[in-house]
Each structure stands twice: as C-alpha cells, then as structure tokens.
Amino acid sequence: MLEPSNLNNFANIIETERGDMKFAYVQNDEIDYLELFDHFLAEEGHHELLDPSDRIERYTYLINHNQSKFIFKIDGGVENRLERRLIAKITGDFYFNLIHKLAKISQDKCDIAYELYLVAFDKKTKRHYMIFNFIEGRSLTRDEMKLHGEQVKNCIEKLHHYNLVSNDVHGGNFILTPDGKIKAIDLTNSGFIWLTKANDAIELQERFNIKIKVPAMAMAIKKFTHGFKRLSRKIRGKKV
Template structure:
C-alpha cells in the first residue's frame, strides 16, 4: 500500500530522488530496472520536444507510466521563476500526495521523481489510468466533471494551463481525470489561463481571482491585436 504521508528524499551519486513509501513496490528498484532496460518498453505519444519521452511499464500485473523530461529551460524569466518557486516535479509529488491523502481522485498519482544533476534530466513514475482521452466535442458533454476537476486542482495550487480533451482521461467507469498538470510559476495568475481557455473553447465558466483574470484578459487581447497587425490568424 502506498503511504502518501511518507515521501522519502535521498541522493545517490548525481541523482536526487523523492518517492512515496510503498510496502509492496520499491519504486527505486523499479526506477533502476527501467534504466537497465530503457528502449525495451512501449513508447507512448512521442513528444515533438527534444528529450521528452513517455513509456508504459508492466510490472507484475501493475502498469506504470515512466516519463523522461530532459528539456532545459532557456528563457531567462522562466529560470528566474523556477529559482523562486522551486523544482517543478519535486513540488508536484508533494501536491499530488496531498490530494491522494485527501482521497481527491481527479488526477494521477506520482510515485517517484528523480533529477540527474549532470544531464539535467528529470525522471517520473506515475500510475497508469485506464481509459481514453476526451474528444473535443465531449468536453461540453462532461462539463460538470471537467469544471470540478479544474476547480479542485486550483484548490491544491495546480493548474492545467492547456485545457483540451487530450489532457483529460475518461475511465471505463465514466469518471473524468486530469493529466499533464502544471504547478510552477505564479499559480494564482496561471489559474486565469484555465478560466479563459474553458470559457473561450468550451463555454465553461469557473471562478478565479479577479486581478488574475484582468491581467490575463489584457495580455490575451494584446497578443490577438499583435497577431492581427502582423497578419497572422488566431
């Protein structure tokens, strides 16, 4: 059984880990096994971003998602924000653990995070959620669940920041769960991105801080005007 109340942080050589204690599965051992067999697992949804890969792992009738993110942020403002707010994935494992402890089952579980100080790669082990992505037209059909997911994420200072069907899984039981979450940067402001995308793409309304909405509405409007002046389509 996973003990989300107990997240262990250790360092091993150039690797730094944070992982959930589990009486039945040793996630450090699972991590080592994957690295030893890298390239022999099913590659899921290859990203167009360099050094980002997602694999499916089968381990004794259990399925896990193993993700590698070797992307290095080159934008100065993003690097400054990361210095202020801390490591994206190490923050994420604690926030998702809090959700699991609260039995808030609207997203995935994150069991292990590792960071290689030399290669700057991040490694993650998630649970595998059975189901399929929502289609664009289904977002409105499952409006109540989608709204609930986003509002609950916001209550844990997590956001989607890219609201579309591909970032929601519909389970065989008909439950909607959010994936591909964001928890870095100025979350109070990023929440407005979710509200704007839900409103403009799917006519779904949620409440976020008024100041954040005002700032984001202004910047979105400015971007549209800029694109129009340059003759680019939205």
C-alpha cells in the first residue's frame, strides 16, 4: 500500500474557492486531493459506510484509491446553540483550523493523531467534507486505556501542546496500531481550548486514574460546572 503521508508537503496548505465551495488542502505532487474529492462525490453512496452516526447529516466512508486507503467524512450538522455559534465567530471555522493544526503535528513528525489532507465547505448547503488518512488498527477497551495509560497521557499532553483536545476521552476515540502505537481520533479545536483542556484532565482522572496538568483556573471552572451538571441530573432523576 502506498503511503500518501510520505508525499505530502504539510508546510504548504493551498486555499482556494470554486463556485460555492471553499477548499483547503495539503500539497501532494502525486495525489490530487481536489480530484479525489470530485471522484468521491461522483460516486457518493458507492463506498463502504463506517460507523453510521446517530447525528443527522454526518457520514464516514472508507475510500480505496490507487492502493491507498482514505477516510472521507461528511458533516452537514448546523450548530443551533447561540453560544457555540458566537464562539465559532470568534475562533473561526472548526475544520479549517483543524487542518492547519494537524499539519503542524505532521511537520514536527509527532505521530499521535490522524492526518487531514483536505477540507471543503459548501456555502450553499453548509456541509463540510474532509479527507483523512486511514489508520490501521482498532479502538481500545476501557481496560486497555488503563494498561496503556502512559501512552494515552503522553498523547493527550502533546495534543494540548498543539492546542487540540479530545473533549471525550474514551477508548473509541483512540486507535491502537499493529506496531503498538496509540493515536487519537475525533479531535476538537474549537471553543476556548484553555478551558476545554480541563475536560480532558477530569475525564482522564475520573475514568482511568491518569493525571495531567492543566491551568488551575480552568480546572476550577470545569469542576464547578461538572458538579453542577451532576446535581442537575440527580434532581431531574437522570443517571449521573
């Protein structure tokens, strides 16, 4: 199988527009990601659908192209919550920020997450499209998260260094590769990252007894809001 990451120039992300579509993609002299995008759209629905989401308009497909595997993701979800829309206005487009942050990780040869090769946004339908690399391996069980605790900790701390967070730390959001490496998937880079890092710290501590350092103020705020949510759910008779 060809390794497209060896051909990518992560230092050069090309941004362009075509009709209603806005693109950002990594330069690659042998793989034209715009052409791959067009090829997929022409055959949408004829690829293997992975992990169908319970969220409307969110789909993930596996693509085989020239002896390489890619993940093609469609996210048509529109954020209706006012506070999230306001934060997005301040911080910018989630996926267009993400491709730049993941490119920096790849440039630094910090092998802790997936690679993102193309992001597209349809201004008319409000759909986002992404092309990722396919990571061989499987997700971790709860016990394996504890067993590989040092690697998980190292992975999260490095993500935080690049201002990326998991914001939902569980085995399904990490891949254990055949050679024993752990890589994070389904990352977050929107919102107030300094605050969201505390979510990772709290979840790591409570679920897997893994401790990481985050700003004290962020931890204090998040612990208060977590406690308030638990109390609210308890009062309403819901599972805590």
